[in-house]
Amino acid sequence: MAQVSLRRLVKKYEGDVQAVKGIDLEIADHEFVVLVGPSGCGKSTTLRMIAGLEDITDGEIAIGGVVVNDIPPRDRDIAMVFQNYALYPHMTVFENMAFGLTLRRFPKDEIRRRVDNAARILDIGELLDRKPKALSGGQRQRVAMGRAIVRDPKVFLFDEPLSNLDAKLRVQMRTEIKKVHQTVKTTTVYVTHDQVEAMTLADRVVVMNNGIIEQVGPPQELYHNPTTKFVAGFIGSPAMNFIPARLENGAGALRLHLPEGIVLPVPPERTKRYAPHAGQEVLFGLRPEHLTEEKPTDKANIATFQVRPEVIEPMGMETLVHFWLQGTEVSARLDPAVPAEVGRPLTLAADMNRMHLIDPRTERVL
Amino acid sequence: MSGASMATGAPAAPAYRKVGSLRRERRWALIGAYAALAVFVVFFLLPPFHMLITSLKSSAEIADLSGNPWTVSRPTLENYWALLTHGSYPIHFRNSVIVTLCTVAITMLISIPAAFALARMRFWGSTVLATGVFLTYLVPETLLFIPLFQIIGGMGLYNNMWAMVLIYPTLTVPFCTWIMIGYFGSIPKELDEAALIDGANHFQMLWKIFIPVALPGILAATIFAFTVSWAQFLYPMAFLVSSDQMVLTTGIVSDLIRGDTFQWGMIMAGALLAALPPLLVYAFLMDYYIAGLTAGATKG
Known part of the structure; x- marks a missing residue:
């Protein structure tokens, strides 16, 4: 068990392409950290540098307090689970799981004990004599996890391990991974592009974009208090609405002037925070789940306005309504019982307690 | 209408015209494949067959130009024996x-x-x-x-x-x-x-x-x-x-x-x-x- 430290970590490829641009990150012992971001954001490169599969251009990686920059992967005491499982096709499940221990010359009965234990945790005891080609995708992923568990390493590294599975199995394996972590409590670094996976698994989520860390925090913190437009838009599904607006100060109260004459009052408790930006063009950020049908409530700061839905998507448990405000698509999440119709005026309620204002130039949340 | 049509027993007009036949195409493809393979087999197996026939002939039978080169009248293993025991x-x-x-x-x-x-x-x-x-x-x-x-x-x-x-x-x-x-x-x-x-x-x-x-x-x-x-x-x-x-x-x-x-x-x-x-x-x-x-x- 160990903490992992990344200090001013840089990765440059040939042609001066900078995949990772000097990131700093401290991962505590036992922690489950998820690196999330779009393709090409540097998350996999970062993970591969931790594993020792990529050279480090600059900076430092320490595992358990020891700088491992020049230590080969086999001596870093890490285990990795790959997207395509990377099981050895000519070996049985048992041999696959035991391979790392055999190379390290563990006694045979110790290998048997560890493999049996991991097989019990992952419920793959009856598969031990099979070859990988005789396993389903989910079973292969379990074996790949088993191969990591038996090593009892300082750190688990997961590189998009669920991407090859179908949607149902992905949800099931997500729970398995969480359960395994709760059992073995090994420090884990997990890479995914799926923000739902990140939110459900992580103790802390690291949102990466274009080679830098945009924000680090617990899932709820990132959801409720994003610091940049990128994080606000990346976390949450459907993505947060960003509507161009003008912040005006009138009669001691701040108001947001949206396109098509919609005016929304800013909650009084936010006045002090936003007052310095009065008169500025801003982006008004509001998640679809905070833009709903009008309903009786005693909550303060609920503002209503009327729209004409242009696309309606019934999802069963909810209905997504899409409309456009001067070219900007806006989504709202409605109770499925609400009779929304394309083109028919619909009154929506915006929970202004959950609003965000973003500076369009710096793309930082105000 | 349909009742009348059924009563007369007239066959219903086909709803669509049949164009080509996958089965016929496959049959022709197979015939072509067999023909090409037959040529291939004859071309490549005739020489070894001729070698086998010749190896089973005595020197006298080989020298006899009146005989059929593709058949052997008195098969013998003397060539194999001589090869493996002498020389x-x-x-x-x-x-x-x-x-x-x-x-x-x-x-x-x-x-x-x-x-x-x-x-x-x-x-x-x-x-x-x-x-x-x-x-x-x-x-x-x-x-x-x-x-x-x-x-x-x-x-x-x-x-x-x-x-x-x-x-x-x-x-x-x-x-x-x-x-x-x-x-x-x-x-x-x-x-x-x-x-x-x-x-x-x-x-x-x-x-x-x-x-x-x-x-x-x-x-x-x-x-x-x-x-x-x-x-x-x-x-x-x-x-x-x-x-x-x-x-x-x-x-x-x-x-x-x-x-x-x-x-x-x-x-x-x-x-x-x-x-x-x-x-x-x-x-x-x-x-x-x-x-x-x-x-x-x-x-x-």
Whole structure:
């Protein structure tokens, strides 16, 4: 068990392409950290540098307090689970799981004990004599996890391990991974592009974009208090609405002037925070789940306005309504019982307690 | 309307017109395939059949030009018996086996690590080197044997079958390395990364992961090296002169053709027996060979 430290970590490829641009990150012992971001954001490169599969251009990686920059992967005491499982096709499940221990010359009965234990945790005891080609995708992923568990390493590294599975199995394996972590409590670094996976698994989520860390925090913190437009838009599904607006100060109260004459009052408790930006063009950020049908409530700061839905998507448990405000698509999440119709005026309620204002130039949340 | 139509019993008009027939197309494709294969089989199997018939004839029957060359009237094994009990055929056979086995072993010992290094261990110039390896294979042996003659002579190995063990790998190593580079390259990169993380060094990765996984490709290369060594004619012709050093390809023609006297029965028997080892190798390894040749053709 160990903490992992990344200090001013840089990765440059040939042609001066900078995949990772000097990131700093401290991962505590036992922690489950998820690196999330779009393709090409540097998350996999970062993970591969931790594993020792990529050279480090600059900076430092320490595992358990020891700088491992020049230590080969086999001596870093890490285990990795790959997207395509990377099981050895000519070996049985048992041999696959035991391979790392055999190379390290563990006694045979110790290998048997560890493999049996991991097989019990992952419920793959009856598969031990099979070859990988005789396993389903989910079973292969379990074996790949088993191969990591038996090593009892300082750190688990997961590189998009669920991407090859179908949607149902992905949800099931997500729970398995969480359960395994709760059992073995090994420090884990997990890479995914799926923000739902990140939110459900992580103790802390690291949102990466274009080679830098945009924000680090617990899932709820990132959801409720994003610091940049990128994080606000990346976390949450459907993505947060960003509507161009003008912040005006009138009669001691701040108001947001949206396109098509919609005016929304800013909650009084936010006045002090936003007052310095009065008169500025801003982006008004509001998640679809905070833009709903009008309903009786005693909550303060609920503002209503009327729209004409242009696309309606019934999802069963909810209905997504899409409309456009001067070219900007806006989504709202409605109770499925609400009779929304394309083109028919619909009154929506915006929970202004959950609003965000973003500076369009710096793309930082105000 | 429909009731009236049913009452008259008139057949309903077809709702759509039938265009072409998949079954007919398939039948014609099969007929074409069988015809092409029949030509192929006749073309390639007639010579061995003629060899077999001739090898079972006595010298007198072969010399009798009035007889049918495709039939044998009094089959005899005297050619085989003479070949195996008199003359140098067993020595040539033994020499061929030794040279071929040694060549295959040397080829694999060089080609497998070379292909592994060129396919997987990224180093400066590895791509150019891989292409260079293949280019050496393209140099015709008819050009190479003159400088090789000087080298072998300088080493004192002229008229020594062990010279073949040194020379044949110049033919087999480049090609075997090349096809194994392709095969190793088709193995997912994550497999060696998983092995590295599991604690394997490069030698263990090669021995415990790559060789077992790439076995079909390695066997394909082995068959190639075996065939090239077994059937090589030019180099033994140029470098081996005494019968006790000769291999089968040159031994048969030099021992069984005296001036303008061709011992056809024994030549054919010798050639047929010489064709047996490659046939056996192919028969046992064919499945792997096909798998090796088609590796990487599909994703699965």
